[in-house]
Amino acid sequence: MGGLISPEGALCLSCGKRRGLVSGLPLCPACAGELVRAERQRGTLCPRCKSVLPPGRPCRFCGRDPEGLLRESFAPYRYRGVPRALALTLKFRGDTRAAALLAPAMARSLKAPDYDALVPVPLSAQRLWERDYNQARELAELVGHLAGIPVRDFLVRPKKTARQTDQHSLRGRVQNVAGAFAAAPGADCAGKRILLVDDVRTTGATALSCARVLREAGAEAVDLLTACIAPGLVRGRARPTGKRFRIGKKG
Numbered sequence: 001m002g003g004l005i006s007p008e009g010a011l012c013l014s015c016g017k018r019r020g021l022v023s024g025l026p027l028c029p030a031c032a033g034e035l036v037r038a039e040r041q042r043g044t045l046c047p048r049c050k051s052v053l054p055p056g057r058p059c060r061f062c063g064r065d066p067e068g069l070l071r072e073s074f075a076p077y078r079y080r081g082v083p084r085a086l087a088l089t090l091k092f093r094g095d096t097r098a099a100a101l102l103a104p105a106m107a108r109s110l111k112a113p114d115y116d117a118l119v120p121v122p123l124s125a126q127r128l129w130e131r132d133y134n135q136a137r138e139l140a141e142l143v144g145h146l147a148g149i150p151v152r153d154f155l156v157r158p159k160k161t162a163r164q165t166d167q168h169s170l171r172g173r174v175q176n177v178a179g180a181f182a183a184a185p186g187a188d189c190a191g192k193r194i195l196l197v198d199d200v201r202t203t204g205a206t207a208l209s210c211a212r213v214l215r216e217a218g219a220e221a222v223d224l225l226t227a228c229i230a231p232g233l234v235r236g237r238a239r240p241t242g243k244r245f246r247i248g249k250k251g
């Protein structure tokens with residue numbers, strides 16, 4: 001990391017405190033250091049989907065994908081601390097500096113970048129209009145640039161669904177996104193190796209719903225890349241997200 005600068009009024013993008021920032025980054029030294037360490041923090045992970053494995057138990061995420069719709073998943077961070085703050089800043093404030101901080105580690109987490117297309121998880125037209133940007137697409141553009149893979153909008157989201165973060169059961173999450181996605185008109189998925197891109201994977205219901213559409217449209221393989229993996233359902237309830245993170249919605 002470079003030296004410190006202390007511009008007047010500069011706020012750390014993660015902790016929001018007015019501190020000296022690391023040169024060239026919108027982060028204070030403490031948060032910048034935590035972001036570097038977070039990429040190295042690895043528990044015992046499922047080799048296929050990178051979920052933290054419960055001791056002595058099979059992977060719950062892979063158990064939800066018996067058809068093998070997703071071949072493999074990649075994510076550099078757990079959904080906590082600085083990576084979580086950056087994911088929330090990107091999603092709810094549309095601050096693309098957060099995407100620029102997350103994308104390099106996402107590109108590094110890939111085993112081999114031999115994909116034909118990066119496909120962002122789409123927002124519904126209404127939500128895109130409300131929010132004005134799609135955080136998954138921001139991340140896909142940056143990763144695509146770093147890894148030399150084209151971004152293709154092969155998916156659309158014809159109907160507006162309730163927010164996944166408002167669904168507090170696995171069944172609710174699966175039902176909420178069932179049939180929510182469709183292949184975009186003219187999407188040429190046949191025989192393609194596709195990397196699906198999203199900001200956070202929680203239960204994986206969204207990713208599996210997207211992977212099903214892409215496979216049915218002829219994709220040869222679908223992998224998933226997210227910035228973070230959330231711990232998912234804890235005793236049948238999705239862990240609340242973003243409660244402590246006060247945000248001002250745009251528009």
Ligand SMILES: [Zn+2]
Pocket residue numbers: 012013014015016017027028029030031032
């Ligand atoms: Zn900070």
Ligand SMILES: [Zn+2]
Pocket residue numbers: 046047048049050051059060061062
């Ligand atoms: Zn797994």
